[in-house]
Amino acid sequence: MKVWEYILRRLLLAVLVIFGVSVVTFFIARVVPSDPAALWVGPRPSPDQIAAARVKLGLDRPLYIQYFYYLGNLLRGDLGVSIKTHQPIVRDLRAYLPATLELVLVGMAMAVFIGIPLGVLSAARRNRFLDHFSRLVAVASVSIPTFWLGLLLQLIFFGQLHWLPISGRVSIGTALYRPIQTVTGFYLVDTLITRNWPAFRDALTHIILPAFTLATYAIGLTIRMTRSTMVEVLQEKYIVAARAAGLSERTILFRLALKNAIVPTLTVLALSFVYSLTGAILVEVIFSWPGLGSYVTSAIINVDFPVIIAVTLVVTVFYVLINLVLDLVQVVLDPRVVLK
Amino acid sequence: MTTLIQPFLERWAHEHRSQLEEYRLMGRAFLRDRLAVASLVVILLFLFGAIFAPWLTPYPEQGRGEPKMEEQFQPPSWQHPLGTDELGRDVLARVLFGGRTSLSIGFLVVIIAVAVGTPLGALAGYFGGWLDEAIMRLTDIFLAFPSLLLAIAIAAALGPSFTNAMIAVALTWWPWYTRLVRAQTLSLRERSFVEAARGIGVGEGTVILRHILPNVMTPVLVQATMDIGSAILTGAAMSFIGLGVQPPTPDWGQMINLGRIYFISRPWLTTFPGLAIFLVSLSFNLLGDSIRDIADPRTRRAVR
Numbered sequence: 001m002k003v004w005e006y007i008l009r010r011l012l013l014a015v016l017v018i019f020g021v022s023v024v025t026f027f028i029a030r031v032v033p034s035d036p037a038a039l040w041v042g043p044r045p046s047p048d049q050i051a052a053a054r055v056k057l058g059l060d061r062p063l064y065i066q067y068f069y070y071l072g073n074l075l076r077g078d079l080g081v082s083i084k085t086h087q088p089i090v091r092d093l094r095a096y097l098p099a100t101l102e103l104v105l106v107g108m109a110m111a112v113f114i115g116i117p118l119g120v121l122s123a124a125r126r127n128r129f130l131d132h133f134s135r136l137v138a139v140a141s142v143s144i145p146t147f148w149l150g151l152l153l154q155l156i157f158f159g160q161l162h163w164l165p166i167s168g169r170v171s172i173g174t175a176l177y178r179p180i181q182t183v184t185g186f187y188l189v190d191t192l193i194t195r196n197w198p199a200f201r202d203a204l205t206h207i208i209l210p211a212f213t214l215a216t217y218a219i220g221l222t223i224r225m226t227r228s229t230m231v232e233v234l235q236e237k238y239i240v241a242a243r244a245a246g247l248s249e250r251t252i253l254f255r256l257a258l259k260n261a262i263v264p265t266l267t268v269l270a271l272s273f274v275y276s277l278t279g280a281i282l283v284e285v286i287f288s289w290p291g292l293g294s295y296v297t298s299a300i301i302n303v304d305f306p307v308i309i310a311v312t313l314v315v316t317v318f319y320v321l322i323n324l325v326l327d328l329v330q331v332v333l334d335p336r337v338v339l340k
Numbered sequence: 341m342t343t344l345i346q347p348f349l350e351r352w353a354h355e356h357r358s359q360l361e362e363y364r365l366m367g368r369a370f371l372r373d374r375l376a377v378a379s380l381v382v383i384l385l386f387l388f389g390a391i392f393a394p395w396l397t398p399y400p401e402q403g404r405g406e407p408k409m410e411e412q413f414q415p416p417s418w419q420h421p422l423g424t425d426e427l428g429r430d431v432l433a434r435v436l437f438g439g440r441t442s443l444s445i446g447f448l449v450v451i452i453a454v455a456v457g458t459p460l461g462a463l464a465g466y467f468g469g470w471l472d473e474a475i476m477r478l479t480d481i482f483l484a485f486p487s488l489l490l491a492i493a494i495a496a497a498l499g500p501s502f503t504n505a506m507i508a509v510a511l512t513w514w515p516w517y518t519r520l521v522r523a524q525t526l527s528l529r530e531r532s533f534v535e536a537a538r539g540i541g542v543g544e545g546t547v548i549l550r551h552i553l554p555n556v557m558t559p560v561l562v563q564a565t566m567d568i569g570s571a572i573l574t575g576a577a578m579s580f581i582g583l584g585v586q587p588p589t590p591d592w593g594q595m596i597n598l599g600r601i602y603f604i605s606r607p608w609l610t611t612f613p614g615l616a617i618f619l620v621s622l623s624f625n626l627l628g629d630s631i632r633d634i635a636d637p638r639t640r641r642a643v644r
Contacts, residue, residue, distance in 0.1 A: 002366055013480065022482030025493070032497040139629075143622035148578050148596055148614030151603050160603045166604075242502070277484040280579055296489075297581055300496055312493045316485050323484075 003331060014324045019314050026070050029309045033313045035082050040083065051083065056262050079310040089310045092295060098185025099169060100291030104276045106211040111218035111269060119226025123234060134223050141220030146279060150213040150286035157209060165206050167288040174202040210287040214279055218272035225268045229261035263333070273332070274319045348546070371633045376630035379623035386620050390439030393482035403433035405588020413606055424609035425599065435612050438445040438590040442617065446504050448574030452510035458516025458560060462548050464518065465525025487512035488577060495583040505584040509574050520563055524556040540579050562635045566628030576617045592617045
């Protein structure tokens with residue numbers, strides 16, 4: 001298969017998948033619930049309200065026509081209206097998305113700076129204490145319930161040590177006396193641009209615990225992946241040659257070997273980035289972080305169905321696009337993958 | 341009686357001797373892996389606790405949900421080794437009873453996923469063509485969703501309950517088995533014993549049932565053991581956000597959700613159910629890793 005043929009096939013598949021995803025969400029929104037109109041009206045509906053909603057939602061029309069209306073709205077960027085707030089969901093998403101993205105990005109940075117070095121050192125000192133320790137961390141981090149880990153960290157760092165704040169994005173004091181001007185919606189960036197140093201410090205201390213909680217899963221995966229690829233690379237002849245030439249261990253590990261072991265790790269990191277977008281749902285509940293996760297969970301409590309469906313759809317499309325980019329980047333970096 | 345079936349048993353053992361030898365080697369490798377044996381013991385202990393919960397605690401009615409307000413928020417003591425919760429119920433009893441729902445959701449999700457995913461994978465791999473294309477594109481679509489989010493949306497549409505949470509999670513899980521079984525079937529289809537069966541005129545259905553499915557079961561079972569831990573975690577997450585079992589029936593994730601507002605001053609409400617989830621899921625992950633290594637003769641020897 002030629003490279004461009006592969007790329008074309010991959011693009012077509014992405015289009016097909018996004019189309020399929022819209023069908024599945026439509027199905028969940030309109031066909032699965034026993035009465036979508038009752039869900040739309042909210043708790044304790046009156047019969048008149050339900051009848052009105054049925055007409056408004058087009059539920060009196062055939063199913064395939066309903067789907068085309070649904071698809072048409074999506075293509076125009078209309079995700080519907082929240083039952084609870086009566087706001088267009090797109091506007092809500094714009095407010096909540098930066099908070100979640102900031103959390104996920106800081107978490108990913110932690111995964112890079114903790115996971116990769118631990119994986120490299122673990123491979124270099126195979127079957128010694130550090131290796132056993134980091135393999136234990138790797139297994140534990142994929143087995144621990146994140147929401148429980150978050151509570152434990154709160155108990156230790158807030159309840160016992162009083163080092164870090166328990167929840168929220170900033171403290172009330174900052175919100176009142178050094179309010180953050182919203183430019184990008186990322187508080188760490190906004191406070192830097194506006195040189196609001198006390199607020200920057202405050203935002204930084206608030207993000208450490210939730211970001212770390214979110215990052216544990218990615219840290220575990222990164223350790224595992226880095227270790228296994230490094231173990232292979234370290235047996236190659238050029239590493240033996242570098243050792244014989246007397247290069248320092250640090251240069252060998254982090255400059256020569258890591259360069260060839262990094263690609264699978266980066267793939268894992270990109271995948272756990274998207275995974276973290278959903279992991280954030282649980283973490284945000286624990287840390288009262290005002291992002292997508294808090295938005296979805298309050299929607300679950302309020303039976304705000306359009307919100308749940310919209311968030312599912314948006315995050316999934318995000319997921320598909322990142323996977324697509326990842327595959328295309330891999331083809332460019334290493335055209336051999338086309339052969340598989 | 342014994343003399344009657346003896347010859348049949350011997351003949352069966354003789355016909356299956358290489359298979360039996362394989363199992364014996366697996367068993368020996370497993371017993372040498374101390375971590376895996378310890379994991380199995382932990383899992384069996386939790387299963388035992390869940391099954392015999394009514395006889396293991398002096399407060400079975402509290403385990404099922406009956407409140408006792410005068411004993412609210414007691415820290416761990418001799419009467420209540422893990423303390424009492426916001427309604428005065430013994431936390432140990434709640435954890436034991438919670439194991440019934442939390443563990444069964446993990447097992448049932450994997451069982452449903454295997455039951456749906458395996459036949460689809462065998463059909464796709466065996467017949468190929470448009471059927472293969474259709475089934476595989478369907479798995480592409482389902483795998484495109486972040487699984488927790490899809491489960492949340494489905495469970496929210498169906499309404500929160502144990503059964504619905506289970507169905508919702510299983511719906512996000514089956515495509516992995518379909519892909520696994522399809523890949524196995526593709527290579528089995530070319531093997532001579534399958535061609536021979538077809539050659540002597542055995543029907544397509546019989547070939548799949550008698551020759552393909554028995555041979556894909558080992559990788560499927562290995563994958564299933566590795567998945568139960570994450571299925572339990574996902575189930576706990578569902579009930580943590582309120583989409584799983586509804587009170588008063590306990591569940592570990594739900595107990596953490598209900599106890600978390602008192603967490604700083606009364607940590608025992610959430611610490612113990614969380615520890616239970618962690619231990620069980622860790623044990624399943626360790627056991628799954630070990631079984632994967634043991635089932636493959638190439639890596640079996642490396643098992644310590």
